[in-house]
Amino acid sequence: MSDLTIAQKMLGGEVAVRSAPYFPRKKKRITGRSIAIIIFLSICAIFFCVPLYVVIITSFKTMEQIREGAMFSLPNVWTLEAWDHAWNSACSGINCNGLKVGFWNSVQILFPSLILSIGISMITGYALALWNVRWAGGFLFLLFICAFVPFQIIMFPLISMTAAIKVYGNVWGVAIVHAVLAMPVLTLIFRNYYKDIPQEIMSAAVMDSGSFWKIFVEIILPMSGNILIVVLILQITSIWNDYLIGVTFGGMGSQPMTVNLANLITISTGTTRYNDNMAAALQTAIPPLVIYFFVGKLFVQGITAGAIKG
Amino acid sequence: MAFRWSRWSPQLALLPAVTVTAVAFVGAIIWTIYLSLTRSRRLPEYGIDWSEPLRQYTRLFADDAWAISLKNLIILGLGSALAIVFGFILAAMIDKEKRGESLFRTVFLYPLAVSLIVTGTAWRWLFNPEFGVEHALHSIGLTWINFSWLSTGETAMYGVILAAVWQSSGFYMALMLAGLKSINSEIWSAARLDGVNLFRLYTEIIIPMMKFTFVTCAILLSLGVIKAYDVIVAMTNGGPGQSTYVPAYFTIQALSAKGNLGFASAAAVMMLVITAVIFLPLVMLTAWQQRRTGRAAH
Amino acid sequence: MPKVSFEHITKTYGNVPVLKDLNLAIDDGDFLVLLGPSGCGKTTLLNLLAGLIDVTDGRIMIGDRDVTDVDPKDRGLAMVFQSYALYPTKTVYGNLKFGLSASKLPKDEVERRIAWAAKLLQIEPLLNRKPAHLSGGQRQRVAIGRALVKNVGVFLFDEPLSNLDAKLRTETRLEIKKLHDTLKTTIVYVTHDQIEAMTMATKIAVMNGGVIQQFGTPDEIYERPANLFVAGFIGSPAMNLRKVKLSIANGKTEAVFGSGVRFDLSDYRFATAPQDGAEVILGLRPEHFLVGAGTAADSAATFEVPVQYAERTGPDASAYFVLENDLLALRVEPAVAAGLKPGQVVPVRYLKGKAHLFDAQTGQRM
Numbered sequence: 001m002s003d004l005t006i007a008q009k010m011l012g013g014e015v016a017v018r019s020a021p022y023f024p025r026k027k028k029r030i031t032g033r034s035i036a037i038i039i040f041l042s043i044c045a046i047f048f049c050v051p052l053y054v055v056i057i058t059s060f061k062t063m064e065q066i067r068e069g070a071m072f073s074l075p076n077v078w079t080l081e082a083w084d085h086a087w088n089s090a091c092s093g094i095n096c097n098g099l100k101v102g103f104w105n106s107v108q109i110l111f112p113s114l115i116l117s118i119g120i121s122m123i124t125g126y127a128l129a130l131w132n133v134r135w136a137g138g139f140l141f142l143l144f145i146c147a148f149v150p151f152q153i154i155m156f157p158l159i160s161m162t163a164a165i166k167v168y169g170n171v172w173g174v175a176i177v178h179a180v181l182a183m184p185v186l187t188l189i190f191r192n193y194y195k196d197i198p199q200e201i202m203s204a205a206v207m208d209s210g211s212f213w214k215i216f217v218e219i220i221l222p223m224s225g226n227i228l229i230v231v232l233i234l235q236i237t238s239i240w241n242d243y244l245i246g247v248t249f250g251g252m253g254s255q256p257m258t259v260n261l262a263n264l265i266t267i268s269t270g271t272t273r274y275n276d277n278m279a280a281a282l283q284t285a286i287p288p289l290v291i292y293f294f295v296g297k298l299f300v301q302g303i304t305a306g307a308i309k310g
Numbered sequence: 311m312a313f314r315w316s317r318w319s320p321q322l323a324l325l326p327a328v329t330v331t332a333v334a335f336v337g338a339i340i341w342t343i344y345l346s347l348t349r350s351r352r353l354p355e356y357g358i359d360w361s362e363p364l365r366q367y368t369r370l371f372a373d374d375a376w377a378i379s380l381k382n383l384i385i386l387g388l389g390s391a392l393a394i395v396f397g398f399i400l401a402a403m404i405d406k407e408k409r410g411e412s413l414f415r416t417v418f419l420y421p422l423a424v425s426l427i428v429t430g431t432a433w434r435w436l437f438n439p440e441f442g443v444e445h446a447l448h449s450i451g452l453t454w455i456n457f458s459w460l461s462t463g464e465t466a467m468y469g470v471i472l473a474a475v476w477q478s479s480g481f482y483m484a485l486m487l488a489g490l491k492s493i494n495s496e497i498w499s500a501a502r503l504d505g506v507n508l509f510r511l512y513t514e515i516i517i518p519m520m521k522f523t524f525v526t527c528a529i530l531l532s533l534g535v536i537k538a539y540d541v542i543v544a545m546t547n548g549g550p551g552q553s554t555y556v557p558a559y560f561t562i563q564a565l566s567a568k569g570n571l572g573f574a575s576a577a578a579v580m581m582l583v584i585t586a587v588i589f590l591p592l593v594m595l596t597a598w599q600q601r602r603t604g605r606a607a608h
Numbered sequence: 609m610p611k612v613s614f615e616h617i618t619k620t621y622g623n624v625p626v627l628k629d630l631n632l633a634i635d636d637g638d639f640l641v642l643l644g645p646s647g648c649g650k651t652t653l654l655n656l657l658a659g660l661i662d663v664t665d666g667r668i669m670i671g672d673r674d675v676t677d678v679d680p681k682d683r684g685l686a687m688v689f690q691s692y693a694l695y696p697t698k699t700v701y702g703n704l705k706f707g708l709s710a711s712k713l714p715k716d717e718v719e720r721r722i723a724w725a726a727k728l729l730q731i732e733p734l735l736n737r738k739p740a741h742l743s744g745g746q747r748q749r750v751a752i753g754r755a756l757v758k759n760v761g762v763f764l765f766d767e768p769l770s771n772l773d774a775k776l777r778t779e780t781r782l783e784i785k786k787l788h789d790t791l792k793t794t795i796v797y798v799t800h801d802q803i804e805a806m807t808m809a810t811k812i813a814v815m816n817g818g819v820i821q822q823f824g825t826p827d828e829i830y831e832r833p834a835n836l837f838v839a840g841f842i843g844s845p846a847m848n849l850r851k852v853k854l855s856i857a858n859g860k861t862e863a864v865f866g867s868g869v870r871f872d873l874s875d876y877r878f879a880t881a882p883q884d885g886a887e888v889i890l891g892l893r894p895e896h897f898l899v900g901a902g903t904a905a906d907s908a909a910t911f912e913v914p915v916q917y918a919e920r921t922g923p924d925a926s927a928y929f930v931l932e933n934d935l936l937a938l939r940v941e942p943a944v945a946a947g948l949k950p951g952q953v954v955p956v957r958y959l960k961g962k963a964h965l966f967d968a969q970t971g972q973r974m
Binding site (some may be wrong): 291 | 316319320321323324326327328330331333334335336337338339341342345354400403404406407409410414416417418419420421422423424425426427428429430431432433434435436438440441442443445446449476480481484485488533536537539540543544547558561562565566571574575577578579581582585589593
Binding site (some may be wrong): 198200201203204205206207208209210211214218219222223 | 655658659660679680681682685686687689690691692693694695696697698706707708709710754
């Protein structure tokens with residue numbers, strides 16, 4: 001992980017050197033090789049874009065046109081019928097209230113999950129990185145191992161535990177499990193970030209105030225801006241995109257949007273309405289895609305920092 | 311020594327994390343291992359039949375679906391490895407040809423931002439035997455192409471692999487790009503002065519220099535493959551038949567659909583064992599790297 | 609009554625001892641400099657006093673209070689760090705205010721102290737700036753200010769000048785000295801720079817290998833170095849140390865060089881009785897040489913040595929000669945240095961009563 005940040009810093013330095021005013025960069029002539037590379041990359045880019053393109057145009061088509069079978073052609077008539085249908089009346093199991101139910105569930109899951117997971121990992125990372133805790137090394141190693149444990153091995157015990165504290169099947173259950181599963185990785189990310197805060201600043205704070213919480217709130221929290229945004233984006237996208245935890249702990253009433261979508265496309269009764277399916281997929285994908293296209297750089301930082309999350 | 315509050319407050323603040331680790335991870339793992347030794351069916355039973363404590367494991371290895379799951383795990387792992395190769399090629403080209411770097415990067419990485427359920431939905435549609443890509447190709451005369459991979463057991467896994475490669479190549483590209491950028495720029499100049507051709511430069515110098523990045527990618531990929539679940543649900547739901555079962559899917563299926571707790575626990579323990587086998591080299595690698603950077607710091 | 613004292617301090621990291629049974633006491637109002645090369649344990653000692661690390665064994669007293677197990681914030685100390693350790697997200701005002709956060713003072717007292725420190729250090733116009741927008745010297749002042757507002761009896765400084773350029777370093781040195789004269793507080797100051805130590809300290813503790821080599825006033829340290837380490841560490845160019853043989857004959861004590869030159873030690877005050885024929889180390893300060901022949905009355909010895917080179921170091925100059933295959937450093941007048949040609953053999957003499965003798969085995973002053 002630290003390797004990557006170093007690489008990024010070096011990249012920054014390299015760019016700065018290259019754009020130094022003393023050596024105005026020569027306009028590179030386009031060589032044959034450049035053209036070949038660009039053509040190859042463009043073909044790859046098309047391959048990456050095809051699914052998105054097909055999903056978008058299908059979601060605006062009528063079923064009649066879809067049945068004609070021209071998958072790649074643009075809609076004859078652009079219609080929002082499928083979007084409306086997916087949002088308001090698509091069926092997830094026996095309930096046919098559309099994806100909006102799942103959307104609001106996802107939103108309700110998102111906020112407590114974010115607060116719980118980031119809160120607990122931030123404090124833990126802070127305590128492990130900047131305070132003298134004798135067993136910190138051993139605990140960090142344990143967390144490192146926990147970050148790789150497959151979910152299935154703790155699935156049934158977690159179901160029992162959440163049932164025991166009466167949160168199984170509601171938003172809180174999903175939020176707590178998200179916080180639990182994210183805790184090891186996020187703690188490691190925060191701990192690595194806080195480790196770079198100069199020791200002397202911590203020493204000064206210990207001599208000035210000495211209070212664990214006061215130092216956190218007044219000194220450390222204001223210094224966490226960057227990492228907080230990166231982790232926030234990482235968590236928003238991973239909680240929003242999660243399926244397994246939602247389907248396991250959401251019960252009937254608190255299933256997130258991804259579960260609705262999966263139900264819609266897998267459990268189909270009668271003729272499948274492909275345009276509805278595609279509209280539903282897009283509706284589920286839009287929130288993280290918006291984040292990606294606006295703050296893509298931070299998103300990439302987040303996934304590389306959380307790389308071990310897989 | 312006197313009681314010092316300042317000494318205790320950080321440890322107190324660690325209490326939630328320690329509790330979570332002890333209960334939800336360590337405790338839960340032990341619980342599941344224990345359950346795998348019992349005859350639990352829908353509800354947990356805590357008596358162990360000592361005459362045959364490993365009965366669930368015996369059943370597991372006799373199970374055809376589990377055998378398919380393991381086979382698919384290997385196929386998926388080998389197939390997804392293409393994502394690393396593809397990611398490296400993309401990264402090397404983007405790094406060499408700076409034009410359009412940010413555009414290409416954005417395009418190659420966006421699949422990572424969306425849920426695997428969405429990815430699966432999209433690919434399921436592309437593979438649709440009635441109206442999908444195959445139909446489109448047939449209608450322009452390429453009738454010899456078979457692209458409805460998901461509808462037969464022999465090819466369904468390759469469909470999953472294609473979707474997985476599409477989804478994750480960008481991620482490996484990002485890791486590789488970071489690795490390439492960290493290579494001293496003087497090496498490129500030196501190679502040009504020496505007249506080394508590009509292919510040899512990559513195979514003999516650049517790739518060996520990036521071996522740590524490659525190993526990291528390989529381990530991350532393996533761990534990702536073990537966890538693969540969402541994409542299977544969205545694309546094939548394990549079908550046709552049981553042809554796209556993987557351990558993660560098998561385990562959850564055993565628990566939620568069949569309600570066979572002891573059996574599912576045994577499968578989960580096997581998943582943990584497979585993870586450990588992959589994870590061990592990573593731990594060693596990390597330790598080795600820390601020692602190296604530790605030495606460099608002195 | 610000693611204001612700060614270390615009693616039998618031992619500090620080990622794992623199995624590595626950093627400090628071994630260390631004892632040190634200074635009076636109220638002293639300016640103690642802990643001086644030594646890096647890794648000698650001086651910063652460890654300071655951090656132990658600050659409470660940032662714990663002693664393995666021993667006791668630390670401030671006044672009558674045993675502070676060994678007291679929290680750093682309750683020890684009644686303030687510290688200025690090498691990197692200044694200003695809180696980057698707080699303004700100068702916020703930094704000073706946070707310095708008082710443990711003291712639970714009424715609001716107007718906090719304001720009064722900040723105003724007082726800001727005035728004293730002339731940082732009033734900077735109060736609303738963030739540390740990133742300050743120069744090195746300004747940051748230094750804020751760091752001192754954050755210590756001053758606490759109004760405590762003991763200030764700790766951890767190499768506070770090492771990040772400043774040479775000119776600023778001299779200025780700040782004088783200012784810290786002035787501050788000490790005004791406030792009359794006890795200061796413990798860690799540095800590896802002997803000029804800082806000699807100019808500011810009232811007491812110097814020279815440390816090496818976790819042991820205090822010598823503790824005394826700057827004059828004592830310079831005039832009577834207790835052992836070879838102190839002798840070699842203090843002074844620039846360093847003291848010339850040569851192995852010689854003692855010769856006691858006809859009531860006259862002399863040191864005999866390998867080349868046969870005899871060095872008169874009749875006015876040397878031996879702490880232990882010298883023995884004829886003993887191997888000892890003779891220490892000769894570069895500034896106690898004079899170029900040119902002298903008389904037996906004013907010089908302990910005269911050497912005929914070839915010039916290696918001479919260099920001017922601003923107000924004065926150093927000249928290097930070859931004596932018994934080793935360089936002999938001399939401080940000379942620039943005018944004299946200008947007249948020295950490499951290779952030229954010149955007589956140089958050493959002043960009487962300025963020699964230092966050390967036991968060749970123990971390295972202790974004789």
